[in-house]
Amino acid sequence: MAAPLIAYTQVGKTFDGGRVVAVDDVSLEVAEGEFLAIVGGSGSGKTTLLRLANRLIETDSGSITVEGEDVRSVDPILLRRRIGYVFQSGGLFPHLTVTDNIGITPKLTGTPPAEISARVDELLDLVRLDRAEYRDRLPHELSGGQRQRVGVARALAAKPRIVLMDEPFGALDPLTRDALGDDFRELHRTLGLTTVMITHDMTEAILLADRIAVMGGGRLLAQGTPPELSESDDAYVGELLRTPRRQAERLGALLPRDGAA
Numbered sequence: 001m002a003a004p005l006i007a008y009t010q011v012g013k014t015f016d017g018g019r020v021v022a023v024d025d026v027s028l029e030v031a032e033g034e035f036l037a038i039v040g041g042s043g044s045g046k047t048t049l050l051r052l053a054n055r056l057i058e059t060d061s062g063s064i065t066v067e068g069e070d071v072r073s074v075d076p077i078l079l080r081r082r083i084g085y086v087f088q089s090g091g092l093f094p095h096l097t098v099t100d101n102i103g104i105t106p107k108l109t110g111t112p113p114a115e116i117s118a119r120v121d122e123l124l125d126l127v128r129l130d131r132a133e134y135r136d137r138l139p140h141e142l143s144g145g146q147r148q149r150v151g152v153a154r155a156l157a158a159k160p161r162i163v164l165m166d167e168p169f170g171a172l173d174p175l176t177r178d179a180l181g182d183d184f185r186e187l188h189r190t191l192g193l194t195t196v197m198i199t200h201d202m203t204e205a206i207l208l209a210d211r212i213a214v215m216g217g218g219r220l221l222a223q224g225t226p227p228e229l230s231e232s233d234d235a236y237v238g239e240l241l242r243t244p245r246r247q248a249e250r251l252g253a254l255l256p257r258d259g260a261a
């Protein structure tokens with residue numbers, strides 16, 4: 001395998017003076033071009049693990065490398081410009097237009113206004129939002145799905161090789177969620193991204209990701225492709241996989257093959 005683009009080695013993180021163990025001895029590699037989903041229950045350490053990679057949170061023990069460099073040796077601001085980040089609720093600045101939200105990082109790096117404007121148009125096309133209609137809107141004038149599309153465009157603005165996403169589609173209705181997931185998977189492929197996405201939904205993880213990491217109580221319980229995960233003897237991993245399997249079987253029995261669609 002080529003050198004991993006992100007590598008966690010025996011990483012630990014506690015909060016509240018050691019009382020809360022958020023991430024416990026996690027070693028995990030993400031290969032270039034890979035789409036990795038992190039799945040696990042509430043409080044299992046998913047967000048902490050993700051934020052350690054771009055130093056929104058600092059590790060207590062172990063090490064993390066991004067593109068071969070120990071993240072501690074890189075200025076955190078510069079590191080975050082190299083890594084796109086999509087927040088759960090879009091994380092857009094409420095008082096800034098779509099254009100200004102998407103262009104914020106290029107502006108900070110001194111990109112000329114005309115270039116930023118062209119880049120915003122290109123990104124709106126990429127996330128399939130009509131330029132003329134959406135450029136000047138404020139976040140509260142967008143639907144949840146549209147806000148997430150803008151969040152993805154903003155994460156891609158500085159042309160990162162890596163994108164981290166914290167439950168990006170969690171709060172959306174199933175159809176929007178499905179469409180956005182498919183669109184992002186396509187962007188991941190065409191732009192040659194390396195993506196790490198948190199989701200609490202094992203079905204979404206199986207459908208979108210190449211590999212899945214399962215977290216529980218701060219520990220990495222299992223990792224692998226969906227068939228590899230099926231081999232895991234961890235009871236919680238088995239439980240997580242049973243639901244999509246059961247749903248698929250029931251749907252297969254309930255829906256006619258050439259269904260309404």
Ligand SMILES: Nc1ncnc2c1ncn2[C@@H]1O[C@H](COP(=O)(O)OP(=O)(O)OP(=O)(O)O)[C@@H](O)[C@H]1O
Binds near residue numbers: 043
């Ligand atoms: N800044 C903080 N201060 C204290 N405890 C924290 C902090 N951030 C996270 N924690 C704790 O660390 C543990 C892991 O939290 P984390 O947010 O990483 O979980 P998660 O799997 O992302 O959860 P969710 O799915 O609910 O977002 C939890 O017990 C949480 O309460």
